[in-house]
Amino acid sequence: MKLITKKLISIIGILIILTTNFYFWKSDYSAILAYSPKKFTKEFQNEIYGHNFDYIHNPGLKICAGNQSHLMVIAFVCSSPKNFYQRKLIRQTWAQKSLFGKYLRVVFLLADPQNKTIDEEVKKEYEQYSDIVQENFIDSYRNLSLKTIMGFRWVTHFCPKAKYVLKIDDDVVVNTKSVIKYLCKREESKKNSNDAIIGKFIRNPKPKRTKKSKFYVSFEEYDKNYFYPYCQGLSYLATNGLAAQLFNVSKYKKPFIFEDVYVGMLAHMIGAKFESINPKIITKLPAKMNKKTIETNFFILARSNKMFLTIWNYFYQKK
Ligand SMILES: *[C@@H]1O[C@H](CO)[C@@H](O)[C@H](O)[C@H]1NC(C)=O
Ligand SMILES: *[C@@H]1O[C@H](CO)[C@@H](O)[C@H](O)[C@H]1NC(C)=O
Ligand SMILES: *[C@@H]1O[C@H](CO)[C@@H](O)[C@H](O)[C@H]1NC(C)=O
Numbered sequence: 058m059k060l061i062t063k064k065l066i067s068i069i070g071i072l073i074i075l076t077t078n079f080y081f082w083k084s085d086y087s088a089i090l091a092y093s094p095k096k097f098t099k100e101f102q103n104e105i106y107g108h109n110f111d112y113i114h115n116p117g118l119k120i121c122a123g124n125q126s127h128l129m130v131i132a133f134v135c136s137s138p139k140n141f142y143q144r145k146l147i148r149q150t151w152a153q154k155s156l157f158g159k160y161l162r163v164v165f166l167l168a169d170p171q172n173k174t175i176d177e178e179v180k181k182e183y184e185q186y187s188d189i190v191q192e193n194f195i196d197s198y199r200n201l202s203l204k205t206i207m208g209f210r211w212v213t214h215f216c217p218k219a220k221y222v223l224k225i226d227d228d229v230v231v232n233t234k235s236v237i238k239y240l241c242k243r244e245e246s247k248k249n250s251n252d253a254i255i256g257k258f259i260r261n262p263k264p265k266r267t268k269k270s271k272f273y274v275s276f277e278e279y280d281k282n283y284f285y286p287y288c289q290g291l292s293y294l295a296t297n298g299l300a301a302q303l304f305n306v307s308k309y310k311k312p313f314i315f316e317d318v319y320v321g322m323l324a325h326m327i328g329a330k331f332e333s334i335n336p337k338i339i340t341k342l343p344a345k346m347n348k349k350t351i352e353t354n355f356f357i358l359a360r361s362n363k364m365f366l367t368i369w370n371y372f373y374q375k376k
């Protein structure tokens with residue numbers, strides 16, 4: 058009798074260990090990696106971080122309406138609600154519909170500023186331009202990953218025909234013509250038309266552990282001593298099919314303070330490839346602006362509105 062109960066207890070014990078291990082295994086990162094994306098979405102029904110925020114404003118299919126046979130890029134500009142002037146500048150420069158509308162469409166992504174005055178101004182702006190998408194999560198620096206997920210979600214639903222997705226911040230100037238030319242070429246050469254994230258590639262990123270650093274990350278927030286490779290967040294492109302996959306997989310990965318590092322983690326989960334266009338992105342302008350170095354670049358970070366216009370004039374000289 059005693060022996061049987063002992064045996065029973067040990068069998069039950071083993072069963073408990075096996076099942077809990079199974080669940081640990083199920084949530085284990087390396088195990089997840091072994092799955093192809095399709096299997097992955099079937100196997101893991103728990104959408105732990107499902108992005109289920111509601112739209113405050115959404116122009117929906119209006120942005121990518123009309124003839125899309127040449128539509129190369131849908132750009133989502135991550136913008137702070139209060140940055141009315143930056144958005145105006147962008148509409149007048151690199152996103153100009155009359156110049157680039159055939160190849161490029163642009164939306165501005167905003168979240169909730171928690172400020173009635175700004176809310177009302179944004180509403181007016183939305184009514185005038187219909188190019189603003191706003192979701193109801195709190196707009197803050199630490200929520201920038203949510204904004205990128207929002208972008209991938211929006212593009213997947215409302216602009217699936219654009220060949221590429223551009224994630225960009227509202228203080229970056231785009232050399233629209235060169236970017237479109239580059240992507241057209243990429244499309245033509247079959248060899249390169251595979252899915253990829255394209256941008257300033259960071260190959261061996263590491264979390265900053267000195268508290269003084271602007272990019273300080275505590276061990277509580279992130280305990281590994283490396284990040285997965287990623288493309289720098291100011292401006293990167295992704296093939297549209299990849300945007301859908303990145304959105305899908307984001308349901309299983311907790312948002313992280315740095316959106317570009319976060320996208321690197323998602324990319325790793327689906328085995329996405331990166332393509333480097335390193336010399337084509339400038340984050341710090343040389344003291345002397347040189348026409349040649351500026352013209353040959355795709356994206357340049359502007360540190361002031363005045364500089365934004367100066368850079369644009371280098372990119373686009375009206376003759
Ligand atoms: C779209 O535009 C292309 C060329 O710009 C043209 O060949 C095509 O017929 C147009 N499609 C529609 C449905 O208007
Ligand atoms: C709301 O925004 C306006 C304009 O930026 C600012 O003047 C005001 O102080 C803000 N109100 C609150 C409660 O933060
Ligand atoms: C991010 O947004 C969510 C949803 O609105 C909010 O609960 C959270 O406090 C925000 N986080 C930060 C750091 O602002």
Ligand SMILES: *[C@@H]1O[C@H](CO)[C@@H](O)[C@H](O)[C@H]1NC(C)=O
Nearest residue numbers: 094095098099298301302305
């Ligand atoms: C994303 O997930 C949805 C629902 O699970 C699925 O129908 C769709 O095919 C997935 N898309 C991609 C690109 O993985």
